[in-house]
Amino acid sequence: MNANLESLYKIAQKPSRTIIGLMSGTSLDGLDVALCEISGSGESTEVRLVQFDTVDYSEEIKSEIRTVFAKQTIDFQKLVLLNEWIGVLHANMILECLERWGIPTNKVDLVASHGQTVFHAPKILHQQDKFPNATLQIGDGDHIAVKTGIITLSDFRQKHLAAGGEGAPLAVYGDYFLFGKKGENRIMLNMGGIANFTYLPSSSSPEEVFVTDTGTGNTLIDAFTRLSFPDKAYDKDAEIAKQGKVNNSLLEALKADEFFLASFPKTTGPELFNIEYVRKAQTESNTNDISVEDLLATLTRFSAETIASAIHTAINNTTYSAESFTIYMSGGGAHNPLLVSWLKELLPCTFSNTDSLGISGDAKEAILFAILANETVSGGTSDFGTRKGIPSVSMGKISFPS
Numbered sequence: 515m516n517a518n519l520e521s522l523y524k525i526a527q528k529p530s531r532t533i534i535g536l537m538s539g540t541s542l543d544g545l546d547v548a549l550c551e552i553s554g555s556g557e558s559t560e561v562r563l564v565q566f567d568t569v570d571y572s573e574e575i576k577s578e579i580r581t582v583f584a585k586q587t588i589d590f591q592k593l594v595l596l597n598e599w600i601g602v603l604h605a606n607m608i609l610e611c612l613e614r615w616g617i618p619t620n621k622v623d624l625v626a627s628h629g630q631t632v633f634h635a636p637k638i639l640h641q642q643d644k645f646p647n648a649t650l651q652i653g654d655g656d657h658i659a660v661k662t663g664i665i666t667l668s669d670f671r672q673k674h675l676a677a678g679g680e681g682a683p684l685a686v687y688g689d690y691f692l693f694g695k696k697g698e699n700r701i702m703l704n705m706g707g708i709a710n711f712t713y714l715p716s717s718s719s720p721e722e723v724f725v726t727d728t729g730t731g732n733t734l735i736d737a738f739t740r741l742s743f744p745d746k747a748y749d750k751d752a753e754i755a756k757q758g759k760v761n762n763s764l765l766e767a768l769k770a771d772e773f774f775l776a777s778f779p780k781t782t783g784p785e786l787f788n789i790e791y792v793r794k795a796q797t798e799s800n801t802n803d804i805s806v807e808d809l810l811a812t813l814t815r816f817s818a819e820t821i822a823s824a825i826h827t828a829i830n831n832t833t834y835s836a837e838s839f840t841i842y843m844s845g846g847g848a849h850n851p852l853l854v855s856w857l858k859e860l861l862p863c864t865f866s867n868t869d870s871l872g873i874s875g876d877a878k879e880a881i882l883f884a885i886l887a888n889e890t891v892s893g894g895t896s897d898f899g900t901r902k903g904i905p906s907v908s909m910g911k912i913s914f915p916s
């Protein structure tokens with residue numbers, strides 16, 4: 515047997531595996547690195563987060579990624595160069611973390627790398643019948659495997675697409691395995707650049723569970739903060755938005771997109787929710803000259819209302835009462851006090867965060883990829899019934915170090 519396959523075979527049979535999950539999301543703030551100890555698989559998966567760090571992206575890395583990020587027209591050579599460069603950077607970031615944590619590379623069984631999404635194009639966005647749903651993550655896994663010497667799984671979204679999904683959100687696989695609980699109505703709400711939630715009703719039945727994006731989380735707030743205050747990456751603690759007033763005409767124009775009428779599950783990204791999207795809504799609502807404070811208040815309200823409306827729709831489609839649900843928040847938006855206070859005003863549910871369930875909300879997405887790799891190496895194809903958007907598949911391409 516090939517020596518690489520033999521070592522993978524041994525890893526697959528271990529009672530527990532040490533897996534590094536990596537996620538760098540649409541906010542481009544940095545690389546989340548989660549060192550996990552994982553045992554079991556599927557619904558009996560157990561995860562212990564041993565170490566977690568976000569390695570901040572330098573201004574150089576952010577601006578290089580932004581040259582191709584969510585853009586229709588790009589320098590094609592730059593995309594090719596970035597695919598390799600990000601792979602190397604991510605490998606170095608893993609090595610930095612391991613050194614800081616005092617953990618040798620040979621103690622790690624697997625790396626699970628999401629890569630950097632550069633363009634997400636579900637049919638609802640590209641609207642070209644002959645082309646399927648599509649998405650592209652860069653930062654090649656081979657660089658990570660060769661540089662770290664650790665078997666690496668990467669490019670998880672392509673199998674999901676091949677099996678009929680939109681390539682996202684994948685959160686459901688981790689949320690259902692870790693947080694699905696018979697007898698409790700739970701919603702796992704992640705507010706990153708884009709917001710999404712996993713619906714976990716008390717039946718815990720795979721037939722009822724689903725996951726969907728809701729629209730923008732922080733991406734528009736971040737973009738307009740950066741535009742007016744180039745030294746700020748985001749509106750920390752909603753300090754700017756809190757000084758403004760929601761402009762209702764603009765809010766209605768922002769909510770008018772057909773994405774909000776489409777049924778679940780659906781996915782989106784900054785390819786739709788970007789500066790041009792807001793400028794168009796401002797022109798339509800004659801609000802081009804509103805202050806940056808009012809604009810940020812309105813964009814924060816836009817996130818709150820669209821998240822709340824999607825959750826209302828999900829609950830209204832069932833016989834459960836809204837009051838019986840607990841919403842477990844995660845992602846950077848859970849740190850935005852204005853967004854959270856508006857969500858609490860708009861939804862009669864109980865609010866908590868994933869930390870109260872023993873999983874750090876900031877680490878949750880990186881942990882998800884460690885779980886997906888664990889599933890591929892030693893689990894199965896967990897059955898999500900026939901529900902659209904959650905194919906029962908194993909995901910990730912395997913890169914060997916040699």
Ligand SMILES: Nc1ncnc2c1ncn2[C@@H]1O[C@H](COP(=O)(O)OP(=O)(O)OP(=O)(O)O)[C@@H](O)[C@H]1O
Binds near residue numbers: 541709749844845
């Ligand atoms: N204290 C805070 N106040 C306001 N907003 C905050 C705060 N802390 C974090 N955020 C927001 O969270 C964002 C980062 O969120 P996160 O890391 O979850 O996004 P991401 O993983 O890149 O996105 P996605 O999940 O869409 O891929 C920041 O850009 C900022 O908008």
Ligand SMILES: CC(=O)N[C@H]1[C@@H]2OC[C@@H](O2)[C@@H](O)[C@@H]1O[C@H](C)C(=O)O
Binds near residue numbers: 540686707
């Ligand atoms: C294409 C892509 O990278 N999508 C991300 C993004 O960030 C949040 C939301 O949009 C979600 O759909 C997804 O990531 C998480 C990890 C997911 O797949 O569940």
